[in-house]
Amino acid sequence: MPKILDAKMQWNNEWANSPCLEVLVDKMPDSDDMVYKFKKGLWFAHKDGWVSFYAHNGNNENHGGFGGRSFDIKTKDGKKTLHGPWSSRSSACNSAGFPLSMEVHVIDDREGFNRGFTFTAGWSLSLPALKKVLKKFLPDCTVLLVMDYGEPTLQIALKDGRFKPKPKTNCSPNKNRWVVASEKDVKYVMDWNKSEKMVLKNIGNDQKEIVKFDQKEIVIKKLL
Numbered sequence: 001m002p003k004i005l006d007a008k009m010q011w012n013n014e015w016a017n018s019p020c021l022e023v024l025v026d027k028m029p030d031s032d033d034m035v036y037k038f039k040k041g042l043w044f045a046h047k048d049g050w051v052s053f054y055a056h057n058g059n060n061e062n063h064g065g066f067g068g069r070s071f072d073i074k075t076k077d078g079k080k081t082l083h084g085p086w087s088s089r090s091s092a093c094n095s096a097g098f099p100l101s102m103e104v105h106v107i108d109d110r111e112g113f114n115r116g117f118t119f120t121a122g123w124s125l126s127l128p129a130l131k132k133v134l135k136k137f138l139p140d141c142t143v144l145l146v147m148d149y150g151e152p153t154l155q156i157a158l159k160d161g162r163f164k165p166k167p168k169t170n171c172s173p174n175k176n177r178w179v180v181a182s183e184k185d186v187k188y189v190m191d192w193n194k195s196e197k198m199v200l201k202n203i204g205n206d207q208k209e210i211v212k213f214d215q216k217e218i219v220i221k222k223l224l
Contacts, residue, residue, distance in 0.1 A: 001048035002027050002106075006113060007137040009156060010105070019156055021125075022105045023133065024113040029106065029123050036073045036080070040096040042088060043073060043080075049129025051101040052122075053093050056085035090124045091151035100127040100145070102154035127154065 002025035011019045031052045034045035044053045054071065055063075058080070062068050065086035073080050090101045105119035112118045125133065127143070134141050134156075142159045145152060157163035 001050050002029050002108075004133055004137075006110075007133050008113075009138060009141065010116065020105050021102070021130075021133070021156055022107070022113065022116070022119055023125075024110060025106055025108050028108050028120065031073070034074065036075050037098075038075070039098065042093055042096050042098070043082065043085070044093050044096075044098045045073070046099060046101070046126055049126050049132075051090070051093075051099075051124035051126055053088050053090075053098075053124070054082055054085035055088035055092070056082045058082070087122060091148060091153040094152045094154070095150075100152070100154060101125060102127075102130055102143070102156075130154065 004023050004025055006024040008022050009019055010022055029050050029052075031045065034047050034050075034052055036043040036045040036052075036054075038044075038058060041057055042053055042055055043058075045051070054073075055065070057063075060083065062070075062084035063086060065084045068084045070081055070083045071085060073082060090103050094100050101124040103121065103124045105121055106123050107113050107119045109118070130143055134143065138156075140159055141156050144155050144157050144163065146155050147153070148155070155163060
């Protein structure tokens with residue numbers, strides 16, 4: 001699998017788009033040697049920190065994704081062909097109980113990386129791999145596990161607590177709009193409870209902030 005040579009954040013301060021992590025690799029990822037597992041309509045695979053997934057129920061029907069293209073994937077039971085799967089999203093896989101991951105933009109050309117264009121989407125990094133990337137290349141950043149549209153989502157923020165929220169409407173400007181994560185940003189915090197399977201261990205008191213909102217205990221997790 002690819003080695004990550006560099007990384008940077010595209011904060012998208014001029015637009016309403018969410019921030020994205022851009023990584024430079026020595027070669028592009030390849031899913032040929034990845035083994036997919038099926039759960040809740042999702043096919044998920046991870047290897048050496050790289051994550052790939054599709055949305056498809058596994059039958060022989062063409063679901064119309066990727067222009068109807070078919071994909072041959074490996075499973076523990078052998079080869080499986082997915083006809084017209086959809087790309088899905090990491091938060092859906094997180095919600096289904098797969099290992100936590102986050103989408104990244106990938107490129108194997110240094111000039112393109114420096115200039116900020118021609119990145120490839122469709123790949124994610126696992127949380128452990130993401131933490132290593134931030135520690136090595138972006139030491140001023142951390143990663144939050146937040147609740148976004150009802151799904152647990154990994155989001156990059158600055159270590160001082162500032163993050164860029166999504167706009168309230170799809171057309172509202174978000175230029176230079178940063179806030180400090182707090183109980184007021186309900187969809188950016190996770191209501192942790194004993195039944196939550198994705199509670200991460202070894203999170204010290206200095207790495208989390210507990211606040212109150214609507215009589216519920218809300219924990220803002222800083223996972224780095």
